Amino acid sequence: MAILAVKDISGIAEPLPGFYVTRSNGVEGEKTLNVTGYKTEINQHGYKLVKNENILIYKDEEYVIKTHKEKTFKNGVGVEVTALHRIFDDLINYRVYEEKSGxxxxxxxLDFALKGTGYTYEVDNTDLPTSVEVQNFGWDNSLALLRSILEKFGAEFDYVGKHIYIAKKIGSKKDEPFLRYKYNVSEPEKEIDTSSFATYIRGYGKQNEDGTYVVQAEYTSPLAAIYGIKHAEPVKDERFTDKASLLTEMKSRLGDSLDISLTFTAVELASMGFTDVRKGDYLWCIIEPFDINVQLRVLTIEDYSNDKKPPVFTFGAVTKKASDLIADFDTTKKTVDKVIDPSTGTIKTSAINTSGLALKSDLDAHVKNTDIHVTLAQKLTWDSKEDGGAVAELEKRLTHITWEAAALNNSWTQYSDARGTSVVQFGKDMVGTVVLRGVVANGTIGTSTPIYTLPIEYRPTYPYYFCGSAGPGYIFTGVVKTNGDVCVESSTNPTPNAFIAINTQFKI
Known part of the structure; x- marks a missing residue:
């Protein structure tokens, strides 16, 4: 049993034997305690100190009591409190009375925002912007300024005591083992939630002195063809000065996405082969019936002072656009409104382990429910040319690709022969499939000498490896890096750069 103690503002500390603690630790930086206990003869002195604004000490960290509820029970009097890690209390109560621009x-x-607070920091600059432009930054509490810094740089933070860690992403990516349907995840089920559903969004980047914008954009989801225009909260962000980056941010905020969430205890994860899982870590999840093959992230960890109660890990991720789901299921492809229940929310996949807490009957009931699925008569009607025009147009838009010419680098040139020219191009359909095509020659082989570089909105989240033809009887291995570089790693052709056919595609 982990030891819990309480300390008052004068520094007097007392243990709290018999009290139970639930600690929640999330990737957004929140770290809280929920504490319950009864007054007994051995904890009566500490019990008197369990009051608002006093400090709970748990696993060498301090938490400030923010809510306090005292109750009477058969066994006497008891208390329930919630406490917030003291970093939030310290920083929100320290104010900066100056400002900076530039x-x-x-x-x-960070030096400016945390000066005088007693908190130190370290930054992992990997994938973070070198700098950002700010106007009138300051004149606020240190917590608000820290949050503003994280937002402007697109970073996350964690902390131990009074030391803050900042990085693009907290945690690491694990390639093995993985969560897999019928292997260590059973009875997955789908739920659909449209409470924050939107199909249209506008974005505004850096603003000029005359009030106009350096860049602005708008984006309409393919689902607007079925549901009409539903406006999302616009993006207004001074960081953006190019349209491609602004569009990427807008699409990430538009609420037409799938949320997958899985919850496991530490014991269950250990039985699946997972050890040393930490907050922010990514684990692969494969659920073939739902065409899900993504890395899920540990969003929160809940642990307990009771050593016999294992910690609980909640995984989640935004995986792919709702339009992907519609295209994947024949029975719902033509009638999204027959599948989505307006009283529920974003698409989530909940799954449990083989101990069987979820019922397969729930999934069966959903699949067999004729009230929410497409009937044969409806399918025949909507497949007809006369009545299926809008749906056919939607399908056409979902698969349409606008091709862009690639700007070749590192001596690579367009290949042509008697058969003609396979132009080097790239494109993307409306559901996020990036397609590369064309043949090149004469360039420099290697991962530091890209053939060309994809714009930011075409780049994969993780390195994408592929193979292709290096001439009759020969192959090459290639990679599309997360910075957009399209590279040839090696070729079996005696003249390695004589013929490289880049024909591949991947999801972003």
């Missing part, structure tokens, strides 16, 4: 690096902004 182009600033993250370290300069």
């Amino acid at each position: 182009t600033l690096r993250i370290n300069a902004m």
Whole structure:
């Protein structure tokens, strides 16, 4: 049993034997305690100190009591409290009475925001912007300024005591083992939630002195063809000065996405082969019936002072556009409104382990429910040319690709022969499939000498490896890196760069 103690504002500390603690630790930086206990003869002195604004000490960390509820029970009097990690209390109660403007690096902004608080920091600059432009940054509490810095740089934070860690993403990516349907995840079921559903969004980047914008954009989801225009909260962000980056941010905020969530205890994860799983870590999840093959992230960890009660890990991720789901299921492809229940929310997949807490009957009941699925008569009607025009147009838009010419680098040139020219191009359909095509020659082989570089909205989240033809009887291995570089790693052709046919596709 982990030891819990309480300390008052004068520094007097007392243990709290018999009290039970639930600690929640999430990737957004929140770290809280929920504590319950009864007053007994051995904890009566500490019990008197369990009051608002006093400090709970648990596993060498301090938490400030923010809510306090005292109750009477058969066994006497008891208390329930919630406490917030003291970093939030310290930083929200320290204020900066000056401001800065200009182009600033993250370290300069952190020095400015945390000066005098007693908190230190370290930054992993991998994938973070070098600097951002700010106007009138300051004149606020240190917590608000820290949150502003994280938002401007697109970063996350964690902390131990009074030391803050900042990075693009907290945690690591694990390639093995993985969560897999019928292997260690059973009875998955789908739920659909449209409470925050939207089909249209606008974005505004950096603003000029005259009030106009350097860049602005709008995006309409393919689902607007079925549901009409439903406006999302617009994006207004001074960081963006190019349309491609702004569009990427807008699409990430539009609420037409799938949320997958899985919950496991530490014991269950250990039985699946997972050890040392931490907050922010990514694990692969494969659920073939739902065409799900993504890395899920540990969003929260809940642990307990009771050593016999294992910690609980909640995984989640935004995986792919709702339009992908519609295209994947024949029975719902033509009638999305017959599948989505307006009283529920974003698409989530909940799954349990083989101990069987979920019922397969729930999934069966959903599949067999004729009230929410397409009937044969409806399918025949909507498949007809006369009545299926809108749906056919939607399907056409979902698969349409606008091709872009690739700007070749590192001596690579367009290949042509007597058969003609396979132009080097790239494109993307409306459901996020990036397609590369064309033949090149004469360039420099290697992962540091890309053939060309994809714009930001075409880049994979993780390195994408592929193979292709290097001429009759020969092959090459290639990679599309997360920075957009399309590279040839090696070729079996005696003249390695004589013929490289890049014909591949991947999801982003």
